[in-house]
Structures are given as structure tokens and as C-alpha cells.
Amino acid sequence: MKFALVAALMITASLPAYAVAQDLGAPISEDGQVETTATEASQAQAEEGISFTVTDESAWSDIGIAIPAFATDRDRATAANADGTGALGREIARVITANLRNNGLFKPVGPDSLPQPAFPQITAPSFGTWSGRGAEMLVHGYVRARDDGRLVVGCYLYDVALQDELVREGWVVGPADWRRAAHKCSDLIFSRLTGESPFFDSRIAYIAETGPKNARVKRLAIMDSDGANHRFLTLGSATALTPRYSPDYSKILYLSYVDGNPRIYVYDIGTGKQTLVTENRNPTIAPRWSPDGKFILYSMAVAGNTDIYRVPATGGQSVRLTNNPGIDVGGSYSPDGRKIVFESDRSGSQQCYVMDADGTNQKRISFFGGRCATPEWSPRGDQIAFTRIAGDFNIAVMNTGGGNMRVLTRGWQDEAPTWAPNGRIIQFFRTERNTGRSGIWQVDLTGQNERRLPTPVDASDPAWGPIRP
Amino acid sequence: MNRKIATILMLASASTLAACAKKAPEQLPPPPPETTQPTAQPTPQVQPTGPQVGTQAHFAAAVGSSTTIYFDTDRYNVDSQDAAALQAQAQYFARYPQVTFTIEGHADERGTREYNLALGERRANAAKNFLVSLGVDPGRISVVSYGKERPVALASNESAWAQNRRAASVIIN
Numbered sequence: 001m002k003f004a005l006v007a008a009l010m011i012t013a014s015l016p017a018y019a020v021a022q023d024l025g026a027p028i029s030e031d032g033q034v035e036t037t038a039t040e041a042s043q044a045q046a047e048e049g050i051s052f053t054v055t056d057e058s059a060w061s062d063i064g065i066a067i068p069a070f071a072t073d074r075d076r077a078t079a080a081n082a083d084g085t086g087a088l089g090r091e092i093a094r095v096i097t098a099n100l101r102n103n104g105l106f107k108p109v110g111p112d113s114l115p116q117p118a119f120p121q122i123t124a125p126s127f128g129t130w131s132g133r134g135a136e137m138l139v140h141g142y143v144r145a146r147d148d149g150r151l152v153v154g155c156y157l158y159d160v161a162l163q164d165e166l167v168r169e170g171w172v173v174g175p176a177d178w179r180r181a182a183h184k185c186s187d188l189i190f191s192r193l194t195g196e197s198p199f200f201d202s203r204i205a206y207i208a209e210t211g212p213k214n215a216r217v218k219r220l221a222i223m224d225s226d227g228a229n230h231r232f233l234t235l236g237s238a239t240a241l242t243p244r245y246s247p248d249y250s251k252i253l254y255l256s257y258v259d260g261n262p263r264i265y266v267y268d269i270g271t272g273k274q275t276l277v278t279e280n281r282n283p284t285i286a287p288r289w290s291p292d293g294k295f296i297l298y299s300m301a302v303a304g305n306t307d308i309y310r311v312p313a314t315g316g317q318s319v320r321l322t323n324n325p326g327i328d329v330g331g332s333y334s335p336d337g338r339k340i341v342f343e344s345d346r347s348g349s350q351q352c353y354v355m356d357a358d359g360t361n362q363k364r365i366s367f368f369g370g371r372c373a374t375p376e377w378s379p380r381g382d383q384i385a386f387t388r389i390a391g392d393f394n395i396a397v398m399n400t401g402g403g404n405m406r407v408l409t410r411g412w413q414d415e416a417p418t419w420a421p422n423g424r425i426i427q428f429f430r431t432e433r434n435t436g437r438s439g440i441w442q443v444d445l446t447g448q449n450e451r452r453l454p455t456p457v458d459a460s461d462p463a464w465g466p467i468r469p
Numbered sequence: 470m471n472r473k474i475a476t477i478l479m480l481a482s483a484s485t486l487a488a489c490a491k492k493a494p495e496q497l498p499p500p501p502p503e504t505t506q507p508t509a510q511p512t513p514q515v516q517p518t519g520p521q522v523g524t525q526a527h528f529a530a531a532v533g534s535s536t537t538i539y540f541d542t543d544r545y546n547v548d549s550q551d552a553a554a555l556q557a558q559a560q561y562f563a564r565y566p567q568v569t570f571t572i573e574g575h576a577d578e579r580g581t582r583e584y585n586l587a588l589g590e591r592r593a594n595a596a597k598n599f600l601v602s603l604g605v606d607p608g609r610i611s612v613v614s615y616g617k618e619r620p621v622a623l624a625s626n627e628s629a630w631a632q633n634r635r636a637a638s639v640i641i642n
Contacts, residue, residue: 213623239618242583255586261613262586283590283614286583299587301614304545304594306587327587343584349543350584373581387581415581433625436578461582 023238023258027272032174034184034469037152063193066135066160067097069111070153071119076145079175085151088178089143090116092153095182096139099200099226100189103425104449109135122156127163135160139189150174155185157192167192179228180468187467197422200225201468204418204427205243205252206440208232209458213436218460220254220267225420225464227454233267242286245465246293246313253277253287253296264298266313278311278318286330289313290337290357297321297331297340308342308359321359332377332384333357334400341365341375341384341400352386354400365402374416379466380423383445387415387428395428395443408447416460421467427453429460522565525640531564532557537637538596542630543580545591547599555596558638559603571611572596573637577630578617589614596636611641 070089081088090111097110115129122140130138138158145151154170169188173181180201187198208221220233220240234240238258245252252267264277264284277284277298285306288297296313299306306327311318322328326346333340341354347364352372355362366372370390377384377400388396388405393413398405413431420426420442427442430452438460443450453459520526529536535554538547547555562568574593576585593612601607622629 214620216618218618241586241618262616283586285586299583301587301590301594304591304598304612306590327584327591329583329587345543345584350581373584389581393579393581413578431578434623436620436623436625 022274023234023236023240023256024267024272024274025233025235027268027270032177034177034180035172037170037172063106063137064135065100065106065108065137065139065189066114066130066133067093067100067108067110067139068114069093069116070141070143071117071122072143072145073119078145078151079149080151080178085143085145088151089141092141092143092178092182092185093139095179095226095228096186096189099183099186102226102451103190104444104451105190105194106137109133122154125158127158127160130160137166137189137193139185141185146172151178151181153178153181153185155181155188157189179224179226183225196424198467199420199422199425202421203245203249203465203468204440205245205254205463205465206429206455206459207241207243207461208455209438209460210236216436220252220256221455221459222252223455230456233269242461242463244287244289244463246289247291247466248293249465249468253289255285255287264296266296275315278309288331288333290333291335292337297333299329299331308340310357319359321355322362330374332375334377335379335381339377339400341377343373343375343386350389352384352402365400366398366405367402368398368405376417376419378419378423379421383423385417385419385426387417395426397426397445406447408443408445409441409450411441414441416462418462418464420464427462427464429462431460523568523640523642528561528568528570528638528640531561536639537635539631540592540634540636542577542634543588545588545595547595551596552599555599556603559600559605562600562605562609566606569609569611569641571613571639571641572600573619573639574612574614575619575621575633575635575637576617577633578620578625579630580617582616582618585616586614589616592634592636596638 070092072085072089075084075086078085093111097108100106100108122142125138138160140156142154150172152172156168157166159166167188171181171184183201186200191198202225203222205222208219209216211217217236218239219236220243223230238256241255243252243254255262256265262283262285264287265274266277267274277296282300282302284298284300286299294313296311299308306329307322308328308331309318309320324346326344328344331340331342338357339354340357341352343350344353350371350373351364352366352375353362353364370388373387375384375386383397384400385397388394393415394407395409395414395417396405396407411430412433414428417426417428425442425444427440429438430441431438438458440453440459440462520530535557538551538554572593574589576588593614597610597612620633622632
């Protein structure tokens with residue numbers, strides 16, 4: 001009897017109708033761990049003589065980096081690649097090459113036009129070969145399949161002229177996470193050569209869009225920073241908008257019309273369960289995390305008027321931060337969690353304001369022409385990206401006092417900037433005139449290096465998560 | 470007797486409509502699909518021909534294009550043309566007190582997504598407040614904002630945007 005009841009409950013819980021009502025796909029499994037390991041070469045000290053400053057990009061944008069295929073100690077079968085660890089080594093080098101090329105900072109040359117070093121050469125490069133090819137920097141690496149199926153990936157950066165090693169690191173990853181090793185290696189190279197924080201090993205939540213302009217299907221989706229490992233998280237029966245990854249990647253805040261009204265949900269990626277951000281009959285929009293993940297900002301309309309509220313991420317009492325007859329919406333914390341930049345039309349049009357995290361000292365900071373919308377504080381703390389509306393919609397940055405405004409993009413409608421974890425690159429979405437088709441683009445802080453991210457379908461509302469552990 | 474009053478009301482609504490016809494955009498959204506009731510159910514109190522009370526088709530037949538009001542860019546105030554349309558709606562809802570409805574607030578595509586959600590909410594509430602001021606019970610009115618997510622006019626020009634900046638009353642049944 002008891003068993004029958006339990007069985008009935010289990011059947012009820014697994015009914016497809018439940019998933020449809022929630023508009024949720026199957027939960028995704030927990031990510032595997034990436035552990036750092038000692039590399040297998042000698043423990044020579046990295047050469048400290050070479051470094052590059054970020055303010056002078058032209059100095060290192062022409063640096064030729066040779067990235068031949070990673071070697072393997074012996075070609076073994078691996079779940080990461082049907083052709084074994086040798087083929088996987090080539091794929092890893094390709095991913096690193098694409099990463100470094102796509103951000104416009106280097107001139108990498110990939111494994112498909114380079115000789116392949118043998119395993120012993122990884123720690124003892126044939127520098128003459130590489131200087132003869134005009135390479136200034138050389139990336140070597142290896143892949144080794146362990147008996148437990150996990151992969152050891154080593155990554156070395158050499159200065160060809162100095163004939164010396166600059167940096168090395170190794171990681172142990174599950175076969176499904178082989179791309180993460182490639183991203184970790186990309187981050188190691190990028191950080192060593194620029195002095196900047198890493199960003200490649202990170203993920204992006206966004207809205208996948210399909211269908212005609214008057215019946216757009218909008219689904220919650222996630223992908224790696226380079227567009228790989230794409231997953232849909234919702235089924236599309238309810239419109240989903242404006243996702244935000246939690247700082248530890250365990251949850252996503254997003255807006256869903258699943259009950260017919262716009263409401264913010266907290267979606268737990270591991271369990272696939274979601275809860276309302278606040279139990280309330282009013283519509284809630286524009287969710288944001290605090291940098292430590294302990295608080296959530298949301299905007300709520302009461303009798304038509306929208307203000308910004310804060311609630312503990314674990315639930316509980318909401319605190320109203322703005323109280324104004326204008327629309328106050330959004331909000332982005334400074335990295336130290338002490339200030340919030342938000343938008344308000346209290347002056348008659350959308351402008352950007354800064355307040356203390358408790359809602360006091362609200363001050364307008366945008367006084368250039370046009371409107372200021374969707375402000376996002378840089379993870380470095382020094383800049384605020386926003387949507388500038390002055391005829392067209394463009395992505396712009398300013399300092400935290402509203403000064404030194406610079407427009408970075410020139411699309412017809414570019415909106416909703418999100419920062420790379422290192423605060424050097426901004427993603428946004430661009431909508432085409434008339435067709436309404438949209439895609440995710442990214443641009444660096446110079447405005448020079450702009451490119452579209454590959455997504456399986458149209459895309460909007462990118463939200464870049466932090467660097468992964 | 471009832472039918473006579475209904476006819477008078479509909480005529481009055483129609484003349485109100487004519488007075489504010491210039492406000493209506495050149496391209497109107499397609500009419501809502503006819504809601505056909507199951508024929509097996511006897512519905513003796515309703516006229517055998519035409520749409521039935523409690524359907525969007527009946528509402529639209531009574532008030533015409535006054536089911537929807539339109540706004541200027543970034544504005545949410547009810548102007549005189551909107552007021553006339555809302556008066557036509559209020560007369561209808563006074564005539565059929567059993568009918569409940571939703572006001573859907575919308576914005577054009579030339580705004581950021583989150584702001585437009587808030588703006589649509591403000592527009593729908595402006596329409597709601599006006600209807601309440603005309604005597605419609607607020608308990609009969611739901612409000613939802615779709616921001617810029619559900620345009621009816623699909624081009625990217627002033628005419629299309631004018632049609633999309635709207636608050637549409639939709640009968641719930």
C-alpha cells in the first residue's frame with residue numbers, strides 16, 4: 001500500500017505535463033572538477049623579463065604565436081575524441097588558436113599549418129624551427145589519458161627569441177571537459193602576455209530566439225564563452241527573458257511568463273527546480289545578483305509603478321531601494337558590493353543613476369546627450385557599460401562618475417551589455433531593422449575588435465558569468 | 470427590450486468611434502479569430518446569430534477598434550482619443566457586468582527590453598485606472614505587460630511603432 005502510494009507519487013512527478021507547465025527541460029548534470037596538476041617538465045623558473053601592458057595594445061597585437069598540435073605520450077582511446085588522444089591534442093590547439101584570434105589581441109597560427117612537435121619536444125622545443133617561421137611566442141602542450149579515463153593536459157608558453165619558458169600549468173579534466181583545459185591554457189597565455197585577468201574559461205547564459213517577429217519563441221540557453229557546449233534549459237512554451245548566472249554558476253535568475261505574467265524565477269541548474277524570487281502577485285522583472293551571490297536585486301511594478309528591491313538569495317524579506325514615481329529598473333552592483341548603478345526615467349527620460357547599496361544617496365551620473373539604459377558595472381570596478389540611445393542604440397562605456405563616455409558600437413539597435421569576467425570585453429545583442437532577428441556580438445574596450453558569436457539560432461540578452469574555478 | 474438597449478449602446482459606441490477614427494493607425498492588427506461555441510450547449514439567453522457575450526469577438530463587434538488605445542513614444546498618458554475609446558469600453562463593460570478582461574500593455578521595439586516591460590505595465594495600468602474612474606470594478610480587470618515582445622505591426626518604421634505602443638483590452642473566458 002505504502003509502496004503503491006510512493007510509486008504513484010513518482011509517476012505523477014515524472015509526468016511530461018509537469019515539465020510543460022514549468023517550461024523546463026531536463027536538468028543538466030553537475031560540472032566536473034578541473035584540478036591543477038604539476039606539469040611533467042623540469043621545474044625551471046618562469047622568465048620574468050617579458051610582460052606587456054594593456055594600455056598599449058598595438059605593441060603586442062602583432063605578436064605571432066605558434067600553437068602546434070599538443071603531443072601525446074602514446075595515442076590512446078578517449079571519450080573526448082573518437083580518434084584518440086593524438087587527434088584530441090590537435091583539437092585543443094585549434095580551440096586555443098580560435099580563442100586568441102577571436103579577441104583580436106594576437107596573431108596566432110594554429111596546428112593545421114604548423115609542424116607537430118613530438119612528445120619530448122614539449123619541454124625542449126626546437127627553437128630554431130619556430131624562429132625560422134617568424135613566431136615570437138610558442139605554445140606547446142601535451143595530452144595524456146590516465147587509466148581512470150581522465151585527461152592530463154599540460155600547457156607551456158615559450159619566448160622564442162629568449163629561448164626560454166615563460167609559464168606552464170597542467171590540469172586534470174574529465175573527458176567531457178576537455179575544452180575547459182583548452183580554455184585554461186588560453187587564459188594562462190592571455191594572462192601571462194597581457195598582465196590581465198583570465199576570461200576564456202567562463203560561460204554565458206542567454207535567450208535563444210526562433211520564429212517570426214510576431215510569434216517569437218524565446219528560450220533560456222547556456223553556452224561556453226566561445227559558443228561551444230550549447231544547451232537549451234527551457235522548452236519554449238513560455239517566453240523567457242533576461243537571464244543572470246549566479247557567481248558560483250549554480251543558479252540562473254531569469255524572467256518567465258510561465259504563469260502568464262512576467263515573473264523572476266531562481267532556477268537551480270543542478271536540481272532543475274525553480275522558485276519565484278518573491279511570493280507576490282505583482283510582476284517582477286530585471287533580476288541581478290550581488291557580487292557575493294548573497295542578494296538578488298529585482299524590479300517590481302506596483303499599481304503600474306516600477307521600483308528596485310533587494311531580497312536575500314535564500315529568501316526572506318524584501319527591502320525597497322527606490323521609491324519614485326518614475327520607472328526605476330535594473331541595477332548592477334559595483335564589484336565591492338557597496339554601490340549600485342541603475343536606470344530611471346524620473347528626469348523625463350532613461351538616465352543612469354548611482355546609489356549606495358542600501359538605496360541612499362541616489363545621484364544621476366549620465367549628462368551627455370541621449371539616454372542611458374541597462375548600465376552594467378565592470379568586474380574591474382572602473383567603468384560602467386550601458387546602452388546609449390541617441391537615434392540608434394549603441395553600446396558605450398563611461399567611468400563610474402559618468403565621465404569619459406565612449407561609444408564602442410555602431411549597430412542600428414545594440415543593447416544590454418554584459419562584461420567578460422576580466423572587464424576587457426563586452427558582449428551585447430544586436431537586432432536587425434525590420435526582420436527583428438538578433439544575435440550576440442562582442443567588442444573590446446577599444447571598439448576595434450567586434451565580432452558575432454556563433455549561436456545555433458538567433459540570440460539575445462547575453463549574461464557573462466565569472467571565471468570558473 | 471434588452472436588445473433595444475444593446476442596439477442603442479452599440480450605435481453610441483460606433484459614433485464615438487467615428488469621432489476618433491483618425492487616431493486609429495492605418496494598418497490595424499488582424500481581427501481576433503471568431504470564437505465558436507460548442508453547438509451542443511444550449512445557450513438560450515444569447516442571440517442565435519453573431520458572437521456571444523463573453524467573447525473577444527462580441528466585444529470587438531460592440532466597440533470596434535476601441536478595444537485598443539495607442540500611446541506616444543515613452544508616454545503613458547490617456548489623451549482625449551484614448552478617453553473616447555475607453556468610454557466605449559466602459560459602456561460595454563457596464564452593459565455586461567459578468568465579463569472580466571485583461572489589459573495588455575505593449576511598447577514599440579525602439580526601447581530596451583526591461584524598460585519596455587516596465588513601460589507596458591505603466592500603460593496598461595493607465596488604461597485600467599481610467600476604466601475604474603468610469604465605474605468599472607477593478608476586480609474585473611487584470612493587467613499584463615509584454616514590453617516589446619509581442620508586436621502587431623512588424624516593420625521598423627514610425628507607423629509600425631505607433632501601432633505597437635498600445636494597451637489592448639482582451640476578454641477572458
